[in-house]
Amino acid sequence: MKKPGINISLILLIFTLTITGLSAQNTEPADIYLEFSTWKYNDMSRSLVVKISAANDDGEFFLAGTLVKFFVVDRENELAIGEAFSGEDGLAVLNIPDATVTFPKDEDGYIYFIARFEGNNAFLETEEELLIRDVVISLSFEENEGEKLVYFEGIIIGPEENWPLADDDLFFYIPRMFSDMKIAEGWFEEDGTGYIEFPTTIIGDSLGKVLLISRLEDHYDYGNVEVSSEINWAIPKKLLTAEGPARELWTPIAPLWMIITLIIMLSGVWGHYIYAIVQLIKIRRSKK
Amino acid sequence: METINSASTEKLREFRSQIERPGMRSIIWIIFLTLLILWGIYALYIQISGGHVVTGMRDNVVWGIYIVNFIFFMGISYAGALISGTLHLFRTSWRKPVIRMAEFITIIALFIGPLYILLCIGRLDRLSFLVLFGRIQSPITWDVIAISTDIFGCLIFLYLSVLRDIAALRDFTELKIPKWRKKLYRILALGYTGTQEQQVRLKRATDIMAGMVIAIAIIVYSVLAWIFSVTLQPGWHSTIFGPYFVIAAVYSGTGVLIIAMWLFRKIYHLEKHLTRKHFINIGVLMLVLAAFFGYFTFSEYLTKWYGSQKNDEQLIHLLMDKYFILFILSNYLGVLMPLIVVGIPKFRTINMITITAVVVVIALWINRYLIVVPTLESPYIPIQDFRPEWISYSSTWVEWVLTLGGLAAFCLFFTLGARFIPIISISEDQDRKGEIL
Numbered sequence: 001m002k003k004p005g006i007n008i009s010l011i012l013l014i015f016t017l018t019i020t021g022l023s024a025q026n027t028e029p030a031d032i033y034l035e036f037s038t039w040k041y042n043d044m045s046r047s048l049v050v051k052i053s054a055a056n057d058d059g060e061f062f063l064a065g066t067l068v069k070f071f072v073v074d075r076e077n078e079l080a081i082g083e084a085f086s087g088e089d090g091l092a093v094l095n096i097p098d099a100t101v102t103f104p105k106d107e108d109g110y111i112y113f114i115a116r117f118e119g120n121n122a123f124l125e126t127e128e129e130l131l132i133r134d135v136v137i138s139l140s141f142e143e144n145e146g147e148k149l150v151y152f153e154g155i156i157i158g159p160e161e162n163w164p165l166a167d168d169d170l171f172f173y174i175p176r177m178f179s180d181m182k183i184a185e186g187w188f189e190e191d192g193t194g195y196i197e198f199p200t201t202i203i204g205d206s207l208g209k210v211l212l213i214s215r216l217e218d219h220y221d222y223g224n225v226e227v228s229s230e231i232n233w234a235i236p237k238k239l240l241t242a243e244g245p246a247r248e249l250w251t252p253i254a255p256l257w258m259i260i261t262l263i264i265m266l267s268g269v270w271g272h273y274i275y276a277i278v279q280l281i282k283i284r285r286s287k288k
Numbered sequence: 289m290e291t292i293n294s295a296s297t298e299k300l301r302e303f304r305s306q307i308e309r310p311g312m313r314s315i316i317w318i319i320f321l322t323l324l325i326l327w328g329i330y331a332l333y334i335q336i337s338g339g340h341v342v343t344g345m346r347d348n349v350v351w352g353i354y355i356v357n358f359i360f361f362m363g364i365s366y367a368g369a370l371i372s373g374t375l376h377l378f379r380t381s382w383r384k385p386v387i388r389m390a391e392f393i394t395i396i397a398l399f400i401g402p403l404y405i406l407l408c409i410g411r412l413d414r415l416s417f418l419v420l421f422g423r424i425q426s427p428i429t430w431d432v433i434a435i436s437t438d439i440f441g442c443l444i445f446l447y448l449s450v451l452r453d454i455a456a457l458r459d460f461t462e463l464k465i466p467k468w469r470k471k472l473y474r475i476l477a478l479g480y481t482g483t484q485e486q487q488v489r490l491k492r493a494t495d496i497m498a499g500m501v502i503a504i505a506i507i508v509y510s511v512l513a514w515i516f517s518v519t520l521q522p523g524w525h526s527t528i529f530g531p532y533f534v535i536a537a538v539y540s541g542t543g544v545l546i547i548a549m550w551l552f553r554k555i556y557h558l559e560k561h562l563t564r565k566h567f568i569n570i571g572v573l574m575l576v577l578a579a580f581f582g583y584f585t586f587s588e589y590l591t592k593w594y595g596s597q598k599n600d601e602q603l604i605h606l607l608m609d610k611y612f613i614l615f616i617l618s619n620y621l622g623v624l625m626p627l628i629v630v631g632i633p634k635f636r637t638i639n640m641i642t643i644t645a646v647v648v649v650i651a652l653w654i655n656r657y658l659i660v661v662p663t664l665e666s667p668y669i670p671i672q673d674f675r676p677e678w679i680s681y682s683s684t685w686v687e688w689v690l691t692l693g694g695l696a697a698f699c700l701f702f703t704l705g706a707r708f709i710p711i712i713s714i715s716e717d718q719d720r721k722g723e724i725l
Contacts, residue, residue: 177596254424262424262433265507269437272500276444279493280478283451283486287479 029121030054032063034128036115038223040135044098048081048130050115052090054123062090066117070094073112074104109133109158132223133157135165139214139229141198148198148233152214154188156222164192165222172196173213174234180213204234300460303710306556307457308464310707321700328693331686332407340410342686349664349681354404356656357691360540361401361698362435362512363533363652366505367541368394369442371573373502376449377495382569385561388713389548391446393541394501396701398439400694407690427515434508441504445497447476451490452715455480509534516659522599523592523663532584539577540652546570546645548702550638552711561712564638568630571641574648575630582623585655589619603666611662614654622651 035051048070052063066086071078081101086092092115103111110131119125134157142149150172154165168188173180184196204210209232216225305311310318335342345352372390375383406412422429455477457463458470480486513533516524526532546567553562589607592600607615629635629644661681 258424266433266437269441269500269504272496273441273444276448276493276497279489280448280451283480283489284478286483286485286489287481 029119029124030056032066032117032123032126034068034115034117034126036113036128036130037218038113038130038132040223040225042227042229044136046096048094048096048113048115050084050086050092050128052086052092052117062086062088063123064088064090066092066123068092068094069116069118071114071116072101072103073114078114079104103134105134105157105159107159109156109163130223133221135216135222135225137165137170137214137216137225137227139212139227141229141231141233143233148200149195150184150186150198150212150214151193151195152186152188153193154216155192164188164190166190166192168216168219170194171215171217173215174202174210175213186214198231198233200235202234203237204232206237208232208234208236210234297460299712299714300456300710301462303556303712303714304463307707307710314703314707318700318703321696321703324696325693325700328690328696331689331693335407335686335690336412342684344681344683344687345408346678346681347675348667348679349661351408351660351664352681353657353683353687353691354407355660356653357694358401358404358408359512359533359656359660360653361397361404361694362509363537363656364541364544365394365397365401365442366438366509366534367538368392368397368545369438369445369501369505370538371541371545372449373445373498373500373505376498377502382566385558385712386545386549386566386570387449388709388711389552390545391449392702392705392711393544393548394442395446396698396705398435398442399701400698402435404690404694427511427518430511431515434511438504438508441497441500445494445501448490448494448497449713450709451476451478451480452482453709453713455482456714457709505537506534509537521663522597522603522666523659526588526592528584528588532588535577535580535584536652536655539574539581540649542570542574542577543645543648543652546574546642547649550642550645552706553638556706556711558712564636567638567641568636571626571630571636571644574641574645575626578623578626578648582619585619585623599666599668603662606662606666607658611658614658618651618654618658622648622655 031054033053033055035053037049037051039047039049041047050068052066052068053060054063055061064086067083068086069083070081072081073079081096082094084092084094105111110133113130113132114127115130116127117123117125135154136157137152137154140151140153142151152170154168154170156163156165165188167190170186170188171182172184172186173182175181183199183202186194186196188194198212202210209230211228211230213226213228215227216222218224343352343354345354368390372387372394374380375387375390406415409415418429418432422432424430454473458473458477463470480490510530510533513529517526517529519525549562549566549570552558589604593604625644625647629640665679665681667679
């Protein structure tokens with residue numbers, strides 16, 4: 001005998017699969033956003049940083065575990081220089097130590113980077129470009145008649161010749177617990193040099209050492225460039241020590257105040273104990 | 289005047305089975321605890337014959353879980369004294385079923401705690417030097433004086449509290465116990481028959497001693513805290529360590545009291561005496577103490593962190609890195625759980641309050657561990673003959689077995705104590721009915 005229940009189940013199954021299939025077909029890959037920047041450090045190493053985000057009805061969110069490929073363009077050719085996965089904060093970072101890659105430059109000294117996400121089922125392929133010039137900044141320190149001066153020089157490295165980094169700001173910081181504290185702003189003159197006075201109120205470690213960081217920040221032409229150097233020009237951090245004899249507690253003879261306090265306290269306590277014991281003795285004596 | 293009347297006779301009949309002969313379950317429990325203690329004694333033999341190298345303690349981390357156990361047991365002892373003294377002094381109406389347990393906790397923990405100090409000492413043969421060559425300037429001498437004073441005071445208070453019950457047991461003719469026990473009751477009862485004069489004297493002495501044990505408990509536990517805080521060690525050199533230790537002590541002791549109440553309620557079927565009201569009342573005390581403990585802990589670590597002294601920073605880093613899980617368990621779970629469970633009325637069941645008490649007791653033990661060990665693992669460097677392996681502590685099986693042995697001894701003495709004197713005070717119950725005093 002035919003069971004009608006089976007037919008109904010079959011129809012429901014086909015209906016569900018059809019709806020699911022249609023739903024899947026309607027899901028289109030979404031847009032993805034890349035924010036591309038570069039950092040250059042003391043040791044001439046460079047980091048290429050891409051922040052990856054997307055948006056939905058709830059707003060913008062970072063994408064973790066997304067592969068980003070990095071290229072540098074030499075005339076018309078793209079040369080792959082590495083790849084990185086994004087972390088929980090949406091940042092994919094490619095660190096390039098000095099001299100591992102020679103970046104091709106155009107005649108004005110520009111390097112042309114590309115960061116590319118190749119797309120997947122959920123997100124569309126996206127890429128972002130970055131055009132920056134290679135810059136070297138150096139610091140030197142000079143103390144003259146009580147004045148502490150920090151000299152700096154910036155050079156733009158071209159394909160064949162170099163140019164001075166002129167008419168731009170250079171910011172100086174020292175690290176503090178949560179972030180870097182700005183202590184001065186310098187200015188690159190026409191010849192690519194400049195100086196600042198080191199503030200006299202900065203507190204360093206016990207030897208007066210402090211890390212001085214100079215930075216070009218989010219520059220449209222140079223990106224981020226950071227140079228740091230340790231200098232012992234800060235005020236040494238010292239713990240104040242009491243004058244005169246310290247820790248008298250540990251002298252061979254106990255101080256008088258301690259002996260008196262102890263005698264008073266112990267006498268009071270043991271006096272009460274004796275009183276309680278006397279009451280017990282009287283209870284025993286009063287037994288019938 | 290009689291020491292027992294119809295009400296107390298009825299009560300004595302109820303507890304008769306506990307006092308007369310132990311049941312099979314009790315015997316197995318006592319054997320189990322005895323075996324654990326024997327295991328502890330074997331570990332002690334290993335430690336004495338092999339030296340302290342069999343423990344995790346070394347030149348820099350000179351204190352480990354022994355000292356943690358010492359602080360812990362002394363803490364619950366002072367808590368017992370504070371709770372029983374306060375309940376007695378203020379004649380709290382619901383104190384009767386609770387007060388005897390608090391008194392037991394006081395005395396038993398007070399005897400077990402100092403044993404752990406002896407385990408820390410490498411040369412036990414020099415123990416007498418503490419008295420013979422004691423220096424008043426030394427915090428260790430303060431502690432020896434304080435603890436011996438406290439033990440003596442608590443013994444007097446406990447004796448005064450149980451005197452009428454002992455007299456009642458002496459006069460309860462239906463009790464089938466060995467002759468030596470009858471004789472012991474007769475001697476310990478001091479001829480108390482409940483005359484007007486005896487009652488007045490007993491009340492006067494008990495009231496005075498109740499006040500004294502409260503004061504002594506606070507002073508003695510502060511002295512224990514000062515052993516740490518008078519040093520310049522990072523994490524210990526703190527002016528609030530005295531009150532912080534006292535609060536932590538009462539907090540952990542409250543937890544132990546709730547656990548003891550739950551166990552005795554289950555084992556001896558004391559549902560009639562120990563009601564949900566008792567658990568909630570002690571639970572509310574635990575909640576208030578949790579808030580104080582959380583406040584002190586936060587204040588302690590905030591000032592150290594903000595001060596940013598090199599060694600304090602090193603210590604905070606250690607707590608937030610190597611000891612992170614323990615830190616969270618102790619200082620967050622141990623504080624928040626009573627606030628939630630007791631604070632929200634629908635969670636206030638006997639079982640939930642007891643589970644919270646267990647968490648609190650564990651959290652407070654960990655708290656003492658975090659006070660002792662990470663500080664010793666953050667020494668001032670350079671130091672003479674510095675070796676990295678000496679500034680890292682890892683407890684060994686010997687230490688854990690001796691810890692277990694102490695815990696077993698605590699449970700065993702509690703069990704035996706409840707066999708000797710009813711765990712619910714009979715005379716206090718008479719007070720409620722206004723028949724004595």
